[in-house]
Amino acid sequence: MSGIDVIGLTAERAMGMLRAGECTSEELTQAYLDRIAAVDGDVHAYLHVDAERSLAAARAQDAVAGDALSGVPIAYKDLLSTKDVPTTAGSRILEGFVPIDDADVVARGNEAGLVSLGKTNLDEFAMGSSTEHSAYGPTRNPWDLTRVPGGSSGGSAAVVAAGCAPWSLGTDTGGSIRQPAAFCGLVGLMPTYGTVSRFGVIAFASSLEQVGPMALTVRDAALLHQVIARDTDRDATCTGPREPIVVPDAGRLDGITFGVPRAELEEGVEPGIRARFDESLAIATALGATIVDVELPYSRHGLAAYYVIAPAEASANLSRFDGVRYGLRVDAPDVRSMYEATRDAGFGPEVKRRIMIGTYALSAGYHDAYYVQAQRVRTLIRQDFDTAFQGVDAILLPTAPTTAFPIGARLDDPLAMYANDIFTLPVNLAGIPALSLPNGLSDGLPSSLQIIGPAHSENLLLRLGAAFEAEHAFDVVPPSMRSGA
Amino acid sequence: MSAPWQRDGYEAVIGLEIHVQLNTASKMFCSCPNNFGDEPNTNVCMVCLAHPGALPVANAEAVRQSVRVGLALGCQIPDVSEFSRKQYFYPDSPKAYQISQYDQPLCGEGIFRVPGADGFTVRLTRAHLEEDAAKMIHAGGEGGRISGSAGSVVDFNRVGTPLLEIVTEPDIRSPEDARRFLTLLRATVIAIGASECDMEKGSLRADANVSIRPIGSTEYGTKTELKNMNSFRFLERGVEAELERQLGLVQAGERIDQETLHFDPTTGTLSSLRSKEQAHDYRYFPEPDLLPVTQDQESLAALAGHLPELPVARFDRLSEAGLVEATALVLATDTGLAAYLDDLALRTGDLKIAANWVMGELQAHLNADALSAVQSPVTPERLAALIALVVDGTINQTAAKEVFAALVADPAATAAGVVQDRNLAQVGGDDALGEIIDAVLAAHPDEVEAFRGGREQVIGFLVGQCMKQSGGRADAKALQGLLRARLSS
Numbered sequence: 001m002s003g004i005d006v007i008g009l010t011a012e013r014a015m016g017m018l019r020a021g022e023c024t025s026e027e028l029t030q031a032y033l034d035r036i037a038a039v040d041g042d043v044h045a046y047l048h049v050d051a052e053r054s055l056a057a058a059r060a061q062d063a064v065a066g067d068a069l070s071g072v073p074i075a076y077k078d079l080l081s082t083k084d085v086p087t088t089a090g091s092r093i094l095e096g097f098v099p100i101d102d103a104d105v106v107a108r109g110n111e112a113g114l115v116s117l118g119k120t121n122l123d124e125f126a127m128g129s130s131t132e133h134s135a136y137g138p139t140r141n142p143w144d145l146t147r148v149p150g151g152s153s154g155g156s157a158a159v160v161a162a163g164c165a166p167w168s169l170g171t172d173t174g175g176s177i178r179q180p181a182a183f184c185g186l187v188g189l190m191p192t193y194g195t196v197s198r199f200g201v202i203a204f205a206s207s208l209e210q211v212g213p214m215a216l217t218v219r220d221a222a223l224l225h226q227v228i229a230r231d232t233d234r235d236a237t238c239t240g241p242r243e244p245i246v247v248p249d250a251g252r253l254d255g256i257t258f259g260v261p262r263a264e265l266e267e268g269v270e271p272g273i274r275a276r277f278d279e280s281l282a283i284a285t286a287l288g289a290t291i292v293d294v295e296l297p298y299s300r301h302g303l304a305a306y307y308v309i310a311p312a313e314a315s316a317n318l319s320r321f322d323g324v325r326y327g328l329r330v331d332a333p334d335v336r337s338m339y340e341a342t343r344d345a346g347f348g349p350e351v352k353r354r355i356m357i358g359t360y361a362l363s364a365g366y367h368d369a370y371y372v373q374a375q376r377v378r379t380l381i382r383q384d385f386d387t388a389f390q391g392v393d394a395i396l397l398p399t400a401p402t403t404a405f406p407i408g409a410r411l412d413d414p415l416a417m418y419a420n421d422i423f424t425l426p427v428n429l430a431g432i433p434a435l436s437l438p439n440g441l442s443d444g445l446p447s448s449l450q451i452i453g454p455a456h457s458e459n460l461l462l463r464l465g466a467a468f469e470a471e472h473a474f475d476v477v478p479p480s481m482r483s484g485a
Numbered sequence: 486m487s488a489p490w491q492r493d494g495y496e497a498v499i500g501l502e503i504h505v506q507l508n509t510a511s512k513m514f515c516s517c518p519n520n521f522g523d524e525p526n527t528n529v530c531m532v533c534l535a536h537p538g539a540l541p542v543a544n545a546e547a548v549r550q551s552v553r554v555g556l557a558l559g560c561q562i563p564d565v566s567e568f569s570r571k572q573y574f575y576p577d578s579p580k581a582y583q584i585s586q587y588d589q590p591l592c593g594e595g596i597f598r599v600p601g602a603d604g605f606t607v608r609l610t611r612a613h614l615e616e617d618a619a620k621m622i623h624a625g626g627e628g629g630r631i632s633g634s635a636g637s638v639v640d641f642n643r644v645g646t647p648l649l650e651i652v653t654e655p656d657i658r659s660p661e662d663a664r665r666f667l668t669l670l671r672a673t674v675i676a677i678g679a680s681e682c683d684m685e686k687g688s689l690r691a692d693a694n695v696s697i698r699p700i701g702s703t704e705y706g707t708k709t710e711l712k713n714m715n716s717f718r719f720l721e722r723g724v725e726a727e728l729e730r731q732l733g734l735v736q737a738g739e740r741i742d743q744e745t746l747h748f749d750p751t752t753g754t755l756s757s758l759r760s761k762e763q764a765h766d767y768r769y770f771p772e773p774d775l776l777p778v779t780q781d782q783e784s785l786a787a788l789a790g791h792l793p794e795l796p797v798a799r800f801d802r803l804s805e806a807g808l809v810e811a812t813a814l815v816l817a818t819d820t821g822l823a824a825y826l827d828d829l830a831l832r833t834g835d836l837k838i839a840a841n842w843v844m845g846e847l848q849a850h851l852n853a854d855a856l857s858a859v860q861s862p863v864t865p866e867r868l869a870a871l872i873a874l875v876v877d878g879t880i881n882q883t884a885a886k887e888v889f890a891a892l893v894a895d896p897a898a899t900a901a902g903v904v905q906d907r908n909l910a911q912v913g914g915d916d917a918l919g920e921i922i923d924a925v926l927a928a929h930p931d932e933v934e935a936f937r938g939g940r941e942q943v944i945g946f947l948v949g950q951c952m953k954q955s956g957g958r959a960d961a962k963a964l965q966g967l968l969r970a971r972l973s974s
Contacts, residue, residue: 320581
């Protein structure tokens with residue numbers, strides 16, 4: 001046992017300890033591995049941990065005169081390709097698959113000297129909001145082990161909340177970073193579309209998804225975003241951030257105007273969530289900000305548009321899993337039967353549902369009514385935000401309308417599951433950034449605040465987030481995890 | 486237009502879909518080498534094998550070459566074009582979709598002119614850029630074909646090769662015109678250097694859409710698609726066979742089914758690959774991994790301005806310079822030969838004489854030695870020196886052919902040197918010729934008598950004898966004049 005208390009340890013503090021020589025990366029990594037060994041049996045947030053590999057990587061960082069983040073551990077969502085390390089996307093169809101190269105974001109992490117602790121659980125191919133759709137079993141919320149951690153990046157959220165990693169990378173296609181961050185009391189950043197490379201991210205819905213940081217603090221989120229927000233020549237849609245990412249200090253909000261789409265809050269929002277949200281508006285005012293009403297009239301159609309566009313892209317993106325070149329293959333007498341048997345055995349029910357929805361939406365005769373119409377709605381939603389940002393600096397909403405729900409509660413009701421992303425989906429459709437941060441507790445479970453900004457406003461969002469964070473004095477460690485080690 | 490295909494009141498309606506593999510250094514969406522004939526499955530990577538998480542990045546050079554082809558074919562180039570996903574499951578398509586273009590192709594409508602006295606025009610619908618599929622080899626099937634095959638293997642070297650698909654309107658009216666059009670189109674693509682267009686290696690592939698209709702009708706009949714005819718001759722024969730088949734069906738009162746057909750050149754028969762009922766729904770949608778391709782007018786003008794002389798323009802130029810159509814067409818469609826010709830014409834100052842040499846001695850030598858014009862040891866400079874000796878009367882045509890052969894055999898030889906070494910300068914002076922004539926007339930008194938008796942054709946025999954006496958070096962024109970003068974005196 002290393003004696004380092006990793007519960008609630010921020011990456012920034014870990015970096016400080018390493019640079020001050022208070023511990024080595026090997027000791028720090030060992031402390032996290034010990035913590036994983038102690039609690040991940042209950043939480044089930046990791047799909048793959050290779051202690052020897054992690055310790056070897058830590059020793060390699062200790063052996064060089066590292067700077068900045070070198071030697072700080074991290075966990076990666078198992079949707080991110082890792083060279084020579086199994087990568088499953090939470091699916092049976094990729095069981096045992098070992099990528100031949102790292103995702104760009106993992107490569108950036110390696111260049112920064114980050115030490116991977118392992119790969120985290122997720123809804124299969126990132127399709128879900130609870131991590132219950134993982135083929136490898138659900139992850140449990142460290143705040144209440146009977147509840148879901150959110151999803152699809154539920155494993156990446158749970159490892160940080162449980163003290164099993166100082167921070168992690170998730171992906172966000174419709175809320176998959178922000179909603180699990182909200183359910184687990186973390187900070188999560190969904191970056192502007194096209195500022196983080198998607199190369200090596202196993203594709204679900206290409207036009208909607210970005211990789212982003214999940215962390216205990218806004219400053220940690222900014223530090224990790226600095227690592228991954230980079231230009232690349234391997235993703236044609238990625239040009240990197242317009243300006244360097246700045247790690248913010250807490251401050252006042254004088255001169256800032258927040259917009260609140262009150263009409264969106266009228267239905268389906270839990271009273272506790274609503275109360276915490278109203279309190280945060282009071283905090284904003286107290287810090288000098290102005291609150292005004294904004295309208296996002298088309299955003300209520302976001303759910304419908306999203307569940308055409310995302311499945312349409314997914315139906316094509318997942319076609320490559322055909323049993324021919326890698327992954328699962330179920331033998332059959334001819335190639336077409338082999339495709340069918342392999343995909344039937346390899347994909348779970350939610351993935352099959354979305355492939356069928358997407359295939360239908362793109363089929364001759366339905367293409368215009370569904371896919372084309374959904375793209376029109378997407379344009380209108382983008383225009384809604386453009387219009388709103390002419391009058392306000394950022395928009396405030398809860399991240400999710402509820403706190404973490406019990407495992408199994410929504411599994412048989414896809415529409416109820418989808419509805420949990422009502423406040424996050426429009427952001428992906430518009431391609432703009434949003435920050436989710438803890439916003440107090442509601443019945444003992446984390447509530448959350450979402451700050452949505454115009455494209456390339458990450459630095460503003462992080463600065464605003466730091467101001468709220470300082471006022472909230474949120475305890476990032478779930479009570480059950482305090483004594484859990 | 487050549488004579489249109491018309492039988493029993495019906496005419497042919499033919500459109501082509503032409504696939505051109507671009508000869509870029511790397512593949513369309515990854516940096517793998519774009520090489521034909523390498524060891525199978527060596528030019529592959531995460532992207533072209535469609536590993537999870539791999540993303541395409543468009544090859545800018547392939548886009549540029551496609552636009553050049555579009556400009557050369559007279560197509561409009563839209564400001565914005567877009568890649569789309571064309572979805573189908575088959576082992577030759579690792580992503581199970583092909584990145585292609587749908588409603589916003591790189592090159593739009595155009596008109597292509599096949600020149601000549603019986604020339605015609607073909608409207609082009611579009612040209613779009615896509616990636617080629619992998620190569621399937623069906624083990625155990627005859628010639629690697631699927632029928633009779635027990636199993637298949639896939640070579641992914643070819644997957645991702647940049648492929649430009651050029652689609653025509655159904656404006657072609659005979660199998661021969663289909664061949665003529667494709668010949669000139671191929672020459673155009675080769676001239677701008679975008680592809681080798683080698684049908685044997687598959688870098689040029691043509692499908693034909695074929696139908697018939699009553700002469701004078703403006704409606705189209707039901708069309709069939711003939712796939713992948715891999716030579717000009719097979720294209721012409723395949724289309725001919727399909728027209729005859731359709732005519733037979735119509736005359737028998739039977740229906741023509743919309744289907745895809747394969748032409749077997751060894752038997753001359755057509756077999757069905759799939760019917761319309763089995764047609765794919767490709768579920769196209771815009772490729773979210775790639776940004777739209779935009780063109781600005783300035784760059785387009787620069788690209789257009791830097792195109793080389795194109796075969797159609799070259800045909801017009803050579804025809805106007807007085808070359809006969811067949812010669813002009815050969816030279817127009819063979820860029821290497823045409824470049825040689827232009828160089829030679831510049832050096833000799835006479836295009837027609839230069840063309841006679843290129844089409845005659847040079848082509849015979851290139852064919853015999855399997856060389857391209859640029860590979861010939863007889864450079865335009867050496868040939869021009871030879872032609873100069875003919876033009877100034879130093880040697881005659883017979884000697885010139887011998888000198889040419891000597892230039893081929895010895896790359897160090899010069900025309901003047903050969904003439905001197907072999908004593909090939911023509912005997913043209915009156916005295917020298919006079920001596921020969923005297924000797925020949927003395928040796929053939931009967932023929933002299935016959936000529937003088939009115940049998941003028943005997944002069945041919947006497948000229949021949951004189952030429953023989955001179956060792957082939959006599960100036961034939963001068964000889965004839967002198968001989969006539971002597972016989973008439």
